[in-house]
Amino acid sequence: MPNSIHVKELRKSFDYFRKEPGLAGSLKSLFWREKLYNEALKGISFDIAEGELVGFLGPNGAGKTTTLKILSGILYPTGGEASVLGHVPWKREPAYQKQFSIVMGQKNQLWWDLPAQESFTLNREIYEVDEAAYRHNLSELTELFDIKDLLDVPVRKLSMGQRMKCELVAALLHSPKVLFLDEPSIGLDIISQDKIINYIEEYNRLKKTTVLLTSHYMRDVERLCKRVIVINHGAIIYDGSVKDLMTTYADHKIIRLRFSSEFAGNGLGKYGEVIESDKLHAVLRTERRTIAMATSRILNDLPVDDLSVEDVEIEDVIKKIFA
């Protein structure tokens, strides 16, 4: 099976100017500024096959968005090569552009004051989708993403979750073979996040579209992708199955406790590693395998007012990978 996306030793550096603070600095900057370099990508390589649904994970500033921008043709790399569907992305050939879509979380592509339907019609014109295909796609997507009632509502009146759904539909109307999603669930509440992830999963299953999704939420990637690429400081530090990642590095969960009465006991250690504790709160790190048991024992034994179970921070996972 040919690769949809091929990236080899991709590098990207940005230069920027440093300005000293204060009035003197401002005056100085009128004449001379110090130029600094930031290596956003330090030579990354990976291949993605057709139909794969890959997660691109990493903390903020790791280089995820930069990679997506290069693959969608918005940025030129400083070195290395990349090809998507056989095209060099930064040549921005219309033939390539008609075959992919990029959706960036929080960046609106729909026309603000008009109903989403109008933006769809315009997109059809832009991507030169023929009448029959368009109508078919539209009805299919409307059904799939459940936006029938939203079609005639001005976009500015929609909630963020609803807007994201419409953005996705707009991006898929021309049946792209590759879909880039940059932080699609950012700013959404948990329920909307879940829904969006579901829709994407469904779509990928049906259409076998290659999807490359960036996120800094472990949860998104965990649910959606079989394969994940972890990037940090511009370098890939893990490329493999999600399952392995989770079992190897993210095998813990965090338990947060709030006590109903002051708890001065030292016995917390038997439920997990104690990260923080004071008289009224505690934070524990417990192994995934035993979490159900640990939480039920905690609820049984201790005067707990509130208990929540959370994912380990992505930063912790990454720290672990390095260690």
Place this chain on the structure above:
Amino acid sequence: MKKYISLFHINWQNSLQYRFSLVVYIGGYSIYIGVLLYLWSAIYSEGQSVGNYTLSQLITYYILQLMINSIIFSFVSWDVIDNIKTGNFSNFLTKPLDYYMYWFTINISGKMLEAVFIMITAGIISIFVSDYVSFPQHLSTLIYFIISIILGIILAFEMDFCIGMITFWLTQVRTFKYMLQTMILFFAGAMLPLDLFPPLLIKLAEFLPFRYLVYFPISIYLGKVENPLPSFAILIVWIILFLVLSRILLVRGIRRYEAVGA
């Protein structure tokens, strides 16, 4: 008082940000003056003359007008309008800051910087068109000129502030402001010297306070005003009137703002 000084400081810093602006600024003005120079030279070269202005007086008029536009005319009303419309005005209500003085300080600090840019620009341009520029004969003329500029800045700010205050009552205030601004520029003599107008308009212009923004200072400079002191007196009266109006509008405006619930 100290807070206004640091406010001055911050605004000054902001303005120094981009050197590119400076280049565009100087370039733009030079070209504009260049165009006017050609225009009036062409008119005068055909042996015609306009009013009782010599060519160099007219060119000087426009160079000065360009300078004065930047120095005297206040643009804080745009910020005031935004401020009130977006509701950020509420922040001011909670701080121990006088709204009027706040914008006055910002205006002055902005003007200081503009003044520096303008002096540099005008200096450069004047070197190139020195044949066409006339200079005042006596020191007293220059002093009166500077006084009229200072008074003009104050009056312009007050007017602008009042316009900004209208936001409390009028939704389409931006459009209204554009129209008002054009009228003000027209009667200030910013488009054509006021004494070139047909007699009826000249009479009208004399009653309005706008002439003190552009036409009056330039006339002093060109030596067309024998004794500016009576006019200064009238100017000061206008300043007091507009100050009172500003305060009244501010108080009423705040009341309305709170009533409407921002």
Place this chain on the structure above:
Amino acid sequence: MIRVLKRYMRLYKAFFYQCLKEDMIYRSNFLTLVIMDIGFVCVSIILFKVIYGHVNTIAGWTFNQSVILIGTVGIVREMAYLTFRRGFLELGNHIRTGTFDMFMVRPIASGIHLGMRHLSISESFGEGMMGVALVIYGFIHLDTWSWIIFPLYILFLLNSLMIYYGFSLIINSIVFWVVKSQELNTVVYFFMETSRYPGDIYRGIGKVIFTFIIPIGIIATVPASALTGRLGFNFAVLSLFIGISFLCAGLFVWKMSIEHYSSASG
């Protein structure tokens, strides 16, 4: 070639209707804008009338001819708003908020997409209408004319639009290199404002600058000259040449600037 033209015509139609729908949501604005525009044009006319109260001609142009000139500026402006002007005004915002990336990802030339994204009928409608009215008024008062001046006028209007577009492309491209863009729009605005004066006022080095580099001397003057029978053959050809040059230069600078943006943006 024909296929590309047809595609862009279709795109224009689609964007036109889209923008029209958007415009209609802000109906109330429309009337106020039109009134404002008419007001501004009237002020211009009054100023010219006052000047003409003192003199007979400006560089050989009579009052009626100047009226045609002012009208022509309005028409060129409205044409620009109907094709690209408003969209380009928003370029600074797009780049600042990162939404410009959207234009680079679509299979349409970004310099055209940006313009079409916000076609504006209402922005300059008043001035356009007044423009037509003024041109008609001035035309009626002309001494001599022949049928050929009509197609010539249209030809040179289109030529002026090309110059305006090319000039806008060049000036707006600067935004890709330097962040602050407020002044740039003022520059383009002044470009049209100063084109109200007959190009014949320029001599010597001024003539060179204001004909070839910052063509305010020809953008309104040439079509108006065509209508008033003042246009010489040589100068006409020269103007067309300038028009094409500006368009090509504009597209080139735009393309280069986008490439710079693609390697520099974060």
